[in-house]
Amino acid sequence: MSYGSHRVLDGLSIAVPAGSITALLGGNGAGKSTTLSLLLGFVRPNDGRVTVCGVDPGVEPDHARGRTAYLPENVALYDHLTAVENASYLLALSGNRPSRAAILDAFAAAGLQERAWDARLSGFSKGMRQKVAIAVAWLREVPVLLLDEPTSGLDPQATADFNALLHAIRVRNTAVLMVTHDLLSAVDVADRIGFLERGRIVEEVAATGTERFDIRALRARFGERARAA
Amino acid sequence: MSAMTLIARDELRLMRRNHVAVTAVLLLLLLTVVAVATAWTHQQGIAETRARHQRAANAAFEAQPDRHPHRVVHYGHFIFRPLSPLAAFDPGVDPFTGNTMFLEGHRQNTSNFGDVLQSSLLVRFGQLTPAFVLQAAVPLLLIFLGYGAVARETERGTLRPLLLQGAAAWSIVLGKLAALGLVAGVVGVPAMIGFALIAGQPGASIGPIALIIIAYGAYLALWSVAITLVSTLVRRRRDALLALLAIWAVTVVLLPRVAPDVAGQIYPLANRLQTDVAIARDLRWLGDSHNPDDPHFARFKADVLRRYGVTRVEDLPVNYKGLLAIEGEAITSRLFDRYARESYAAHAAQNRMVLGFGLLSPTIALRQVSMASAGTDFGGHQRFLEQAERYRYDLVQRLNQLQADQVSYADDTAVDAGADRRKRIGADHWQRMPVFTFTPPTPATLVAAGLQGLAIIAGWLVAATLMLTAATRRLGAK
Helix, strand or coil: CEECCEECCCCCCCCCCCCEEEEEECCCCCCHHHHHHHHHCCCCCCCCCCCECCECCCCCHHHHHHCEEEECCCCCCCCCCEHHHHHHHHHHHCCCCCCHHHHHHHHHHHCCCHHHCCCEHHHCCHHHHHHHHHHHHHHHCCCEEEEECCCCCCCHHHHHHHHHHHHHHHHCCCEEEEEECCHHHHHHHCCEEEEEECCEEEEEEECECCCECCHHHHHHHHHHHHHHC | CCHHHHHHHHHHHHHHHCHHHHHHHHHHHHHHHHHHHHHHHHHHHHHHHHHHHHHHHHHHHHCCCCECHHHHHHHCEEEECCCCCCCCCCCCCCCCCCCEEEEECCECCCCECCHHHHCCHHHHCCCCCHHHHHHHHHHHHHHHHHCCCCHHHHHHCCHHHHHHCCCCHHHHHHHHHHHHHHHHHHHHHHHHHHHHHHHCCCCCCHHHHHHHHHHHHHHHHHHHHHHHHHHHHCCCHHHHHHHHHHHHHHHHHHHHHHHHHHHHHHCCCCCHHHHHHHHHHHHHHHCCCCCCCCHHHHHHHHHHHHHHCCCCHHHCCCCHHHHHHHHHHHHHHHHHHHHHHHHHHHHHHHHHHHHHHHHCCHHHHHHHHHHHHHCCCHHHHHHHHHHHHHHHHHHHHHHHHHHHHHCCHHHHHCCCCCHHHHCCECCHHHHCCCCCCCCCCCHHHHHHHHHHHHHHHHHHHHHHHHHHHHHHHHHCCC
C-alpha cells in the first residue's frame, strides 16, 4: 500500500478470528492508521486483498462498514445532543433501535456515570466521550470492532472499565483489532500482539497460560525494536 | 426512518437548540410580517390616491365651460397610472418612474412624480417589500443557518462516524439539504401568505401568480443547494461562512446595483433636455403648424384646396384651421413617437444587458421574473406610456376635428368684439370625450416576459445541483 512513492504497508498479512482481540503495536508511521483505513474502506490497496467478514471494503464500503464498529482515538460526537441522544441517533443511522433502557445498560457497562446520561456532551471529558462511543459500538452488535489508540488519555479507572467491556465484547464472538503504541494496554486485553514496523508485522506473540504475556520480555524486545526503528 | 430523514431531523434539532438561529428566524418572520403590512398599506394608499386624483382630473376636464376646442387642447388633461394588482408584492420600477402624465397638444410629455420624489427617506432608500425579504434577507438567514451543515461534520470529525454508521454520503448531504430547504420553506411561507393576500386583489391572474411562486421557490431552492454545496466543498465552517457571505454580497448586493450602471454606460439614454433640444431642432425641419408661411404647410394648404375644389380656404366646407391643427398634430406626433421608440429601444437594450448579468447573479434574474410577472417592470411602465400617448393623440385629434367641424373659419379668424363668443362650442363636447382607461397586459404577456429570468434561475439550479452531486461523491473520500 503506497501513497505516491511512499510505501506505507509492505506485505502486511493479518487475520483476526472471531472472538479474539488482536493488538497491533507500532510507532508513528508504522502503518497502524492506514491498516484501519483499509479495513474501513476509506482507502483501497494498490495490491493485495482486504476482506471484512468476506466483504471487500474497498469495493463495498457500505456493506463492510455495516459489519464494523470503529472507535477512533479522538471520539467525535455531537455536543448539542445528550449522551442518550447521541447513542440513539448514531444507532438509528446504522439501523438499530435499542430501547432507552438498553442504552442506559450499555452506558453503565461502559462505566459512564449516571448523571452524564442525559447531559449534553459539550462538558464531557475525553474519557466520557470514549465511554459513550464504546457503548454505541457495544449496542451495534457487529462482528468486527476496530479500535484506534482506545485508551489514550484515559485515567486508570476508565482504562480498566474499558478493558472490562472489551472482554465482554470478545465473549460475544466479536473480532477485535486494536492499534496502539501502549504495550500495557495491549497486554491487558489482547490475545495476540503483532509488532508493526515499516508497514509489515515483524514479530507476532500469542497469549499463553494464565500469565498471558511475559511483560518484561515483551517490553525489552519491543523497546529494542522501537529504538532501532 | 431513512438515514437522510434522521440526518435532516438532527440538523433541525441543532438549529432549534441554537438560540441565535431561533432568534434570527423569529426576527425574519417579524420582518416579513412588517414588510407585508407596510407594502400592503403603502400600495393601497397609493392606489386610492391615484384613483382620487384621476376622478378629480376627469371632473376638472369635463367641468370646462363652453370654449374654443383648441383652448381645450392646450388646457390638457392629467391621467394617472393605475397600480398593478401585484405591485404591493413587488413595486418594481413603479416608485422611480412617474405615475402621472399631463396630456396636451403639440407635446408628448413623459410621466412625472415618482413616489421616491414625494415620499420619505425610507422609500428613497428602498421600500421594505415581501419581494425584498425573499430576495435578500431570506438567503442571508439561510447562509447563517446552513453554512456549517456539512463543513461542521468535516471539521469536528463527525463525518467519518456518520459514514461508518452506514449513512451514505448522499444521504448525509441530502439530509442537510432537506433540513435547510424546510427552513427556507418555513421562513418563505409568511411572505408567500402575504403574497396570496395581495394576489387576491381583483385583476390578479393565476398565470403570473404561479410564475412568481415557482420563481421564488426555485430561487430559495438554489440558495439551499448552493449553501450545502459550499459547506460540502470546504473543510472549515469559517471558510464556508466567508465564501457564502462573499457570494451573497456580490450576487445580491453588488451586481444588481452595478449591472444597471454598466448597462447605462454602454447604452446611454438621452436626458429630457437633450431630447427636447433634438425635437425642437427636428421640428424646424418638419415645419410649424402655427406658422402659415411654413413650406410644408403651404403644400398642405394647396393639397386641401385642390381636394375640395376651391381656391380659398374661406370657401372650404370645413374650418381650415382645424385641418391645419390635425395635420400639425399628426406630424409632431410621428416625431415624438420616433424619439419615444429610440428611448424604448435604449431601455430595452439596457434591460437585456442587465438580464444578461443574471448569468452571474440569480437575484437579477429573479428580480426580472418578479417585476415582469407583477407588471411593474419597465415593460409595464412603457405599456402605460404608449397607451397614454395613444389616448393623448386621440383626444387632441377629436378636439381638432371639433374645431374643423363645429367652428367656422370665418369665426375662427375673426377679431371683432363678439368673435370670441362665436368661436366657443358647448361644454357637452368635453363631457362626451372618452376617459383614459388603462388596459392591463394579458396574463400570457406577463408570464412570457418573466420566462427568460426563470430559465436563468432554473439553469443556476441545475448547475448547482450537478456540482453538489460531484462534491457529494468526493465527500466519502475525505
